[in-house]
Amino acid sequence: MADPATYRPAPGAIPESPGVYRFRDPGGRVIYVGKAKSLRQRLNSYFADFAGLHPRTQTMLTSAAGVDWTVVGTEVEALQLEYSWIKEFDPRFNVKYRDDKSYPYLAVTMGEEFPRVQVLRGAKRKGTRYFGPYSHAWAIRETVDLLLRVFPVRTCSAGVFRRAGQIGRPCLLGYIDKCSAPCVGRVTPEEHRALAEDFCDFMAGNTGRFIKRLERAMRDAAAVEEYERAARLRDDIQALQRALEKQTVVLGDDTDCDVIALAEDALEAAVQVFYVRGGRIRGQRGWVVDKVEDSTPGDLVEHFLLQMYGEGAIPREILVAAEPPDADALAELLTEQRGARVDLRVPRRGDKKSLMETVERNAKESLAQHKLRRASDLTTRSRALQEIADALGLDQAPLRVECYDVSHIQGTDVVASMVVFEDGLARKSEYRRFSIKSAEGDVASIHEVISRRFKRYLEERSATGELGAEPAPDATDATASAADGAEGEGADPRTGMPIDPDTGRPRKFAYPPNLVVVDGGPAQAAAAQRALDELGVDDVAVCGLAKRLEEVWLPGDDQPVILPRSSEGLYLLQRVRDEAHRFAITYHRSKRSRAVKESALDEVPGLGPARRQALLRHFGSLKRLREAGVAEICEVPGIGPATAEAIVAALSGARDADREKAVSD
Incomplete structure (x- = not known):
């Protein structure tokens, strides 16, 4: 050094x-x-x-x-x-930008005697015209299938083309008029090349003249009563219009530009580019980069533009999310390379600003997907777990981490989630969700959910006298209910894990974590530790992760543990916390939705929760139940005529009340 x-x-x-x-x-x-x-x-x-x-x-x-x-x-x-x-x-x-995936292009091999339309990936070849890139190969094939009606260019491989010429019979596409069959001499090489050039012109955005030409031919055919030909031309026009509809119109017809946005964190950045030609999005592409130097967003944009347009085609307008430090010099260099003026600017308002926001959302999604792929790397996960162990003073890396979060709206429909990460990866079969009974705040809810989870763990451990081992892969997801007790004995001879005698599966809470993470600060961490202390559990570490500054709090400490922003350990804790938050919100929304659906039936006398659920299961929705008559409602087991009439009256009264409210509003 x-x-x-x-x-x-x-x-x-x-x-x-x-x-x-x-x-x-x-x-x-x-x-x-x-x-x-x-x-x-x-x-x-x-x-x-x-x-x-x-x-x-x-x-x-x-x-x-x-x-x-x-x-x-x-x-x-x-x-x-x-x-x-x-x-x-x-x-x-x-800075080195690399493709975040392999993007397919629509390619036309204009360097061949009989040009061919195909899907290509990888390095570009000389003498081939490329359009795209596209997100999916199937999108290219759908577009090509529509365009072959009007531009029947060859799409077969060289081997198929030679064989058709040898036997004097075209392939299926030649018989259904989606290929001009140059292999058997139906068209000359010059005529086929003209078709390929028209195909390329249409893909390049010169679409108006082809549609106008077909419309004029259709009218001429109808005027001389050639109705079959006119009908075919009509279908050709519709095919071209459907192909255009697949490319979103975002700007004016004369707009050709590349829209470039980025998303970044302390270690990496993702760049997304939308290619707009003729006012339509013709394709998109993404790159990711490791930030090996201290770079601002403007620096990243400058490096990207130099690498992207060093040898590639340059549009007349480039929209960027952040202005490069030497924007004027860079625009002058791009203008010199293009041979015509290039405008380089940051959109501030209007449609171009809206499109930039869309590209930025795609960049954020691309970075998130890249992080997920990075999380699957074994070496990175091992380093993250060891960093957590070192920061929290644990004897060993926490191979099983459980995270808890609480979700509610102003203290109503309070729920909690428990997510599990083993060896740095989510183990969704072990996720659990809780309906909280004591709506006394987040701290009390954390105490309740930790108490219920570990009370169940102690009961299931005592059933066999074993601590338990890793759960079987088919462990089911279930809601933890108020009755967190367990009955029966027995253990899986393969894993040593307690077995439920009724289901034959491992018990739900028999495997303890090495680390409990709660979403919150010192109060939440202290509540979780207090719950463990009350149950006598002393071999599980606890910490809280506060959202505001991403501080890690240990129970009883006055100061938080600060992990570096670039730490893989902090990144893993954030992923665990965010997953617990997502799982809790999902359960809270579903619970709130069910409560709203059932509220109209609450006033019906003699209709309890079980029969309300039976009604909703039978009809599928509250709307269908409203439309049902008394006889149909009586078909539900347990519902008599009197109750059915009361249900119809309650639902019709609720509907009338809604209408009166709508009129008054």
Whole structure:
């Protein structure tokens, strides 16, 4: 590990001109490339205050053994040289964007004698026109199937094409007029190429002239009473219109632009691009990047634009979520590469701003999906669990973590959730949900749910005298009821886990966690610990995770445990907490929805909860029950004529009251 002071340039040796600099490691390999309006000011910032630099920048400096630079005349030249060096040396400390998945393109092989339409992924080939990218291959195939009615271009492979020519018989598409069958000479190579060029023009956004041409031909055919031909042309027009409908109209017909948005956290960023051509979204694509240097959103946008448009086609307008630091120079460079003016700007209002918000939502979703894929990595999960153990002072990594959250609206329909993560992964078969009886606040609810869960655990453990082992994979999800007792004995000979004699399955709460996490601060953590102490459970750790500053609270401590924002341990705790929150809200909403549905039947005398549920199960919904007559309601077991009449009267009265309220409003 090198000391940056050993290779710091001599005072006054660095010029004040614009330029590009390179840091090299002891072997002479370039590890970082950067540009600056003033080389002296920029490079001095690396060596002035080492302790104040970002940790990743510190790592780069200690990995380097020297720095050199090249002076250029303008900022545009600096951008060009920076891009060239990054492409040439591939420095490991520079931002590198990579596709977040393999996107399919609609490709037309114009370099062949008989162009072919197909779906392609991966590197682009010379002589092939590409459209997209699309999110799914099936979306391309649906579009192609519609367009082949009007532009019957070849879609078969080279082998099928040769065989059809040898036997003198086209494939099925040739017989149903979705291929012009150049393999058997129905059209000449020039005629088939003209069809392929028309296909490409339509996909490129020049759609109006084709529809107008078909409409004119349809009218001409109808005028001379060629009704069958007119009907076919009508169907062709409808096929083109359906193909256009699959591409969302978002802006004016003359708008060609790329819309670029990003979402980021301390470690990574996700970029999404929507390609708008002719006012329609023609495709989208995503990238993710590891933030190996301290970068602002504007810096990330600048690096992305240089890498994306270094060799690719550049539209006349580029909309970005954050303005790059050298926006004018970057726009000038892109204009020079395109050979025509390029507008680079941040949309502030109107339809373009709305579209930018949509792209930003897609970027956030892409980052969330990438994090989920990252969570499946065994090494990362192991590091996260060990970081949690070190931060909380545990003897070993918490292989089973349970998290609890409470959900309600102003103290009504109070519920709680319990989610389980084992070895850093969600174990949904072990999730549980609770209906809370004591609506005395979140702290009391946490105390109740922890007491009920571990009381059940102690009872099930005492049934066999075993602590229990890992649950069987088919353990069922169920709501914890008020009767948290357990009966019967026996254990699974394979796992040693207590078995319920009625179901033959492992008991629901027999396996204890290593760590209990509650959603909340010191009060919630203390309530959970108090519940465990009252039950004599002393081998389970407790902590609370507060949302406001993501602080980890231990019971009895006056100060929280602060995990670094880039910590994998904090990331895992956040995922566990968010999953518990989602599960609790889902149960609360379903419970509230059921209560609303049943409220109209509450006033019917003699109709208890069981018969209300029987009615709703029989009719499927309260709306169908309202439409039923007395005879139909009597078909439900346990419902007599008198009760049925009372139900009809109650529901019709509620309907009349709703109508009067609507009129008065």
